[in-house]
Amino acid sequence: xxxxxxxxxxxxxxxxxxxxxxxxxxxxxxxxxxxxxxxxxxxxxxxxxxxxxxxxxxxxxxxxxxxxxxxxxxxxxxxxxxxxxxxxxxxxxxxxxxxxxxxxxxxxxxxxxxxxxxxxxxxxxxxxxxxxxxxxxxxxxxxxxxxxxxxxxxxxxxxxxxxxxxxxxxxxxxxxxxxxxxxxxxxxxxxxxxxxxxxxxxxxxxxxxxxx
Numbered sequence: 001x002x003x004x005x006x007x008x009x010x011x012x013x014x015x016x017x018x019x020x021x022x023x024x025x026x027x028x029x030x031x032x033x034x035x036x037x038x039x040x041x042x043x044x045x046x047x048x049x050x051x052x053x054x055x056x057x058x059x060x061x062x063x064x065x066x067x068x069x070x071x072x073x074x075x076x077x078x079x080x081x082x083x084x085x086x087x088x089x090x091x092x093x094x095x096x097x098x099x100x101x102x103x104x105x106x107x108x109x110x111x112x113x114x115x116x117x118x119x120x121x122x123x124x125x126x127x128x129x130x131x132x133x134x135x136x137x138x139x140x141x142x143x144x145x146x147x148x149x150x151x152x153x154x155x156x157x158x159x160x161x162x163x164x165x166x167x168x169x170x171x172x173x174x175x176x177x178x179x180x181x182x183x184x185x186x187x188x189x190x191x192x193x194x195x196x197x198x199x200x201x202x203x204x205x206x207x208x209x210x211x212x
Contacts, residue, residue, distance in 0.1 A: 002029035002082035002186040007089035008036045012043020013171065014087040014108060014178050019050050021179035029186040033079040035072070037091055053079075059091065069097040076101075083185055086140065087178070095142040103192035105140040106185065108178050110170050112136060112152055112207070117145035122163040122170070133157050135170050136208070137181040139192045148197035149208040150190065153177050 004022070006015045015034060021027045034047035039056045047054045057075055062068035073096075076084060086107040098105065111121040113136040125133040134154040141147035153173035157166065184190035189200050197204045 003032045004029045004083045005081040006085045008043040009090040017175040027183045069094045122166040151208045
């Protein structure tokens with residue numbers, strides 16, 4: 001069973017989906033810690049309710065991003081993780097941090113990457129008149145939201161949609177695909193190679209698995 005550490009900044013709904021999948025034995029692993037850069041967020045309460053150890057390391061207590069990430073790395077490593085999952089962790093990570101967890105760290109991003117890296121993805125999709133939107137799970141690399149895509153889920157964009165409407169539609173897909181990808185990594189079916197992400201030894205395309 002792999003040891004999973006989840007990093008959050010807010011509500012922790014994706015973290016909860018992963019915890020529930022572990023409890024149902026759909027993931028060959030256990031969440032051994034949930035770490036937040038913000039105190040008092042709902043995700044910490046959800047983790048505590050599931051008897052999962054929690055920790056808070058506020059970025060506001062550090063003068064530089066490098067100093068924060070160095071301390072965060074020590075904290076994460078204290079739980080001896082096999083897999084690190086970013087689940088709404090609203091921090092841009094340093095190259096040193098991402099390299100330390102190379103091939104072991106996943107992120108979920110609310111767009112069909114490479115579209116709309118960064119924030120405000122739902123409003124940007126609406127502003128551009130997109131007819132579909134979605135979510136991507138990818139390996140974390142030094143490039144912001146730029147690591148190899150593993151799996152995407154698409155949702156339609158309807159006339160008169162608000163950003164909140166779109167966010168809710170995307171969230172429902174997030175909770176389906178993120179536990180699946182975590183299981184692929186925990187079962188060692190998924191790997192990050194020099195050429196990109198592979199599943200069962202097959203190189204995934206730019207849009208990940210099942211791009212059709």
